């Protein structure tokens with residue numbers, strides 16, 4: 544299973560952790576009428592043994608056209624999991640844009656000890672989501688699409704009034720927050736997705752997905768040495784490209800943090816403390832890539848990044864509290880003792896790469912209206928049902944990620 548959510552327990556009135564047993568989860572599943580989650584290591588593996596991720600189920604866009612989802616305050620909540628890079632993205636972006644009062648968030652956990660029914664609310668009183676009364680994330684999927692039989696995953700944007708999943712398209716969710724939710728953002732919200740440069744940002748995001756973000760999962764879930772080697776080479780080759788790019792650029796597109804930096808960060812921050820568990824021998828830890836490591840440490844100083852996705856929390860996530868095992872894993876023996884504040888301290892060196900060292904973000908021009916800023920957002924190739932559209936051999940990923948095409952422009 545995707546090692547993303549935290550172990551299941553809730554807190555009783557005395558403030559003590561209460562375990563969430565399989566028997567309780569079973570009873571809740573019967574009450575809610577949900578099915579066990581399918582196993583991706585069986586149902587999402589192709590004939591070569593490679594991991595072929597299920598498509599996102601809810602991809603109806605937010606927009607201004609008829610039939611599009613409409614941005615609204617107080618209607619949606621982001622359901623997410625601590626360990627899940629896909630769901631950290633929208634939570635980080637929401638916080639950067641000052642949308643915390645507009646879109647709530649809920650953390651999910653395993654359901655029961657064996658997580659048979661997928662994401663649940665083991666951390667909540669009665670193991671029930673106080674916002675909606677749900678026991679499982681999959682209830683929102685079933686309500687939105689009774690035919691849905693896949694895995695209910697994070698992030699999911701849930702309509703908390705209708706108690707239905709409305710969008711789990713992590714390729715574009717952050718772009719919707721950036722553009723369609725612009726009228727609700729704080730006054731000084733940064734511009735993470737400048738209209739003039741969306742094409743370049745989308746192209747890099749489409750490259751980051753298979754090589755970096757899903758690079759980990761391609762290694763972690765594949766079932767054959769051939770598929771593993773392909774994913775391994777691809778991932779480390781991608782790190783070399785990013786290392787080169789970040790040698791001359793403070794952030795991926797230069798002086799300012801953009802949507803792409805959030806996407807790169809959420810995967811790379813996990814590598815040395817969490818993902819390494821699942822991927823076999825590591826060629827090189829991330830902290831041995833001088834530029835990537837400096838880049839991550841600087842991003843980690845930004846509260847929205849640090850609060851929602853930091854190495855200490857990820858390293859300690861899910862470590863059993865009772866100990867007592869004959870052999871304890873590396874995280875429990877070693878990472879619990881690491882001084883993360885010291886290890887992750889930013890030395891300020893990367894500021895020298897910027898023309899505006901004190902400014903991390905691009906700001907919207909005074910007087911800009913929603914109409915000025917709205918317009919096309921990514922139509923990402925990764926949601927296409929046709930493999931021909933997504934096959935890298937067809938040239939869809941011709942971008943050279945080692946070079947910043949916007950050098951000096953953004």
Ligand SMILES: N[C@@H](CCC(=O)N[C@@H](CS)C(=O)NCC(=O)O)C(=O)O
Pocket residue numbers: 544545546547580596597598599600624626627628629661662694695696697698711713
């Ligand atoms: N939405 C995507 C991916 C998001 C995703 O894989 N999220 C993981 C956490 S990192 C998840 O929620 N897994 C839950 C499960 O498989 O039960 C999908 O449907 O494949």
